[in-house]
Structures are given as structure tokens and as C-alpha cells.
Amino acid sequence: MRAARLIKMVLLLQSRPTMTASELARELEVSERTVTRDAQALSEAGVPVYAERGRAGGYRLVGGYRTRLTGLGRGEAEALFLSGVPGALREMGLEDIASAARLKVSAALLPSLRDAPRTAAQRFHLDAPAWFREPAAPVLLPLIADAVWDDRCVSARYRRGESEVVRELEPYGLVLKAGVWYLCARVGGTGAGTKAEAGAETKAGAGVGTKAGTGAGAFRTYRIDRFVGADVMKDRFSRDEGFDLPGFWGAQAERFARSILRSEVILRLSETGVRNLPYAVDPVAARDALAGGAEPDACGWVTVTLRVESEEVAHTQLTALGPEAEVLSPAALRERFAAEAVRLTALYGRGEGTYGSQAGSSGSGEESFGSREGASASPEEPFGSPEEPFGSREGVHGSLESVHGSLEG
Numbered sequence: 001m002r003a004a005r006l007i008k009m010v011l012l013l014q015s016r017p018t019m020t021a022s023e024l025a026r027e028l029e030v031s032e033r034t035v036t037r038d039a040q041a042l043s044e045a046g047v048p049v050y051a052e053r054g055r056a057g058g059y060r061l062v063g064g065y066r067t068r069l070t071g072l073g074r075g076e077a078e079a080l081f082l083s084g085v086p087g088a089l090r091e092m093g094l095e096d097i098a099s100a101a102r103l104k105v106s107a108a109l110l111p112s113l114r115d116a117p118r119t120a121a122q123r124f125h126l127d128a129p130a131w132f133r134e135p136a137a138p139v140l141l142p143l144i145a146d147a148v149w150d151d152r153c154v155s156a157r158y159r160r161g162e163s164e165v166v167r168e169l170e171p172y173g174l175v176l177k178a179g180v181w182y183l184c185a186r187v188g189g190t191g192a193g194t195k196a197e198a199g200a201e202t203k204a205g206a207g208v209g210t211k212a213g214t215g216a217g218a219f220r221t222y223r224i225d226r227f228v229g230a231d232v233m234k235d236r237f238s239r240d241e242g243f244d245l246p247g248f249w250g251a252q253a254e255r256f257a258r259s260i261l262r263s264e265v266i267l268r269l270s271e272t273g274v275r276n277l278p279y280a281v282d283p284v285a286a287r288d289a290l291a292g293g294a295e296p297d298a299c300g301w302v303t304v305t306l307r308v309e310s311e312e313v314a315h316t317q318l319t320a321l322g323p324e325a326e327v328l329s330p331a332a333l334r335e336r337f338a339a340e341a342v343r344l345t346a347l348y349g350r351g352e353g354t355y356g357s358q359a360g361s362s363g364s365g366e367e368s369f370g371s372r373e374g375a376s377a378s379p380e381e382p383f384g385s386p387e388e389p390f391g392s393r394e395g396v397h398g399s400l401e402s403v404h405g406s407l408e409g
Helices: 002-015 021-028 032-044 074-080 086-091 095-108 116-123 141-150 195-199 245-259 271-280 283-291 311-319 331-348 356-362
Strands: 049-052 058-061 152-160 163-177 180-187 219-223 227-236 263-269 302-308 325-329
Touching: 002 021, 002 032, 002 058, 021 032, 021 058, 032 049, 086 095, 141 152, 141 163, 141 180, 141 227, 163 245, 180 245, 219 245, 245 283, 263 271, 263 311, 271 283, 283 302, 302 311, 311 331, 325 331
Parallel strands: none
Antiparallel strands: 049 058, 152 163, 152 227, 163 180, 180 219, 263 302, 263 325
16 A cells, blocks of 8 residues: 555656645645655655745655656657547557557567457447448548647638638647547637646636637637638647646536527426436436436426427427427427327327338337337337437537637637
8 A cells, every 4th residue: 555655656746846745635635634644755765855845845856867668759758648549649640659659559568468459449449430320530630749748829711601700729639529620729819828828728627718708818619610710830839737627628518518508498297207207318417307307296396497409309309209208388398299289199099000010120129229220119228229429419509609609719
């Protein structure tokens, strides 16, 4: 236990110039007194840990002491962290660098571990694109990726509706979501400032820009396949060290999901309906609806208010719940479901008809993931699930940029 903690302490000090006792204690989940004892133990073992006293003091490794893999370059080391996503590496133009990094790591492994890359590849595969889409990497992705790695400003032209807009961007990070590449960037104009000034624009840890709108310093989200041109500039920008890419993306994704829910539907749900609701509608909307639902009635049904994009979308989504949901309002949507229930009763009430004779084949379990019919089935169906990925329903409510990434308003 202590040996693992000492190793982690060395790695932490390698990754940062100086760390205070309180910072180390928090990272290692021990007391500051234990940190002091561990630092002394490392020093006695030959690791050059130096303690500086005073207000700006802390612990650091003397002389840039490091443990490293011989011959592993910076670019290869960075690409190595993405080795589990070969498709993404290929699309960003990093496949050769990652291949070289893997070879060097394999050469450094013990003979008993040389088969690790092969056994890992046999046990895990990432297929990022969404179903029923042909994955196509944006032409400008490698160029944008280089700018992200090098912290270089980009002059980009992108489509916004029927027009093109030009902006200088500070590219902070790339996100691959359901086969679609996004760029999280700050609108140019702050790169010449100090890091302290840049940090004031972002809540440390939260990763969400405090500057709203489209002016200089605002963090925005762009779909890279809508870039029609980009030039990497010579100028480097000062990166805001408080920017948290996963946190920023998560907040933007949830904001997007909530912003498109402009209508409300009141419905009753059976126990099965409650379980299946998150698989039939937007997960965020389902979570909010169930959290604010009433107590179950005498029949065990729960009345909830569900936020939806529109009545048309609600009809498509709630159809997946079948008889496990009853729409109470709006009246037009309830009447639509009632009319369809009459039609279904007439259709299935005539017995083995034209469609009934096909029930055995179309309902068999032999349908594999190529069928879309499972979308309205149970939540256990892994393929054709009604869960909508971020930005996948652009035909209904428009693009991601139209809501939280409109860029220029």
C-alpha cells in the first residue's frame, strides 16, 4: 500500500514543477504529516525530493529527475494515450506516430508481456460512429488537430445557414461524439493576454466559459464538417489552464439537450413505462420528468410532466412505450393516440390477415442488428435504441450550432 503511494507521489511530482504538502495530501488521500514522512523515505531511497519552506514553497524533484521510456518522443507519448481509438487516430493523421509509440512500448515490456497489444486488441474494439451512417472524416480534421496539439490560432471559414462566416479561433480540444467531430474553441482576441487574465474567463474545474455570447474570449462548439476552409496561423495562444474539456463538453451537451425541449406533455406511466421512459425519450427529459412525478395512484401508475421538442417528436417517441403510457395532454396528441389505437384494434382484431400471417417471421428473434424494428421494443434491445445521440436529429430541430453553438448569434 505504501509502496504504491510512494510511486504515485513521484509521478505527481514529475508532472508538476512544485506541489504543496496540502496538494499532495489531497491527491494521495493522506495527512500532511504522512506526506512529510513519505518525502523523507523517498529521499533516503535516492529519489531527489527537495522541500522548500515558505509561503511559495512545496515539494519538487531536483534537477528534472524523471523515470521515462527510452526513446519515446513527445508526439508519440501524446498519441499513445489515444491508442485505444485507432479510427480517431487515423482521422486526425496520427496513425503513424501512434504505431511507432506502440512499437517502442512493446520493446520496453518484459518478454512475458510482449503479447499484451495483441491480447488487448482481441478483447476490446471501439466503433464510434452511430448506426446507419457512413463514417466520413472531415477533410480539415488533420489540420485542426495539428493546431490543437500546437496551441496555434486558426483562421476558419464555416457554414452558418446559407452564408459563410470567418473567425479567428483558439482551438482548445476535439470531441468525437457518435461519429461526428466537434471543436471546442475560444473566439480569438485573448491570446495576447496573461494566463491570469485568460483564467478569469473560465471557472476552474467546471470548464464552462463565464463569458457568454460570441465576442472575444467566449468558448464555443463547432462541427468540423461545416468548416469550408481553415489556415493555421503562426501565433500561439496562451491556453487557459483552468479549462476542463470533459466538463465543458458535458455542460454543453446537457444544455443542448434541455434547450431543444420547448413543449410539454402530461402522461401517466405504468411501472414498465417508468422503467422504459429513459430509453424512449431524451434521457435528460426523462430524468427531470421522473424526478418531479407524482406519487403512484391506486393502479401503480405515475403522472409526470415531460418536456419534448414538439408534439410530432413526442408522438414518435411515446409510440415506443405502447400501452405502458397514457397521454393526458395536450388534447390533440391524446386524440391522435386514441385514433391510432382504434386503427390498431381494427387491424389486429381481424385475426390472421395480410399482415398477421407475417407475424412469425417479422417477430422472430433471428433479426440481428441490421433491423430497425427493435427501436420500439424493450430497453434491453442494444440496436436501434430510441436514445437519440447529441445532434443526431438535425432534420427535426436543426444543428448543434443552432442552439448552443450558433457562434455569431
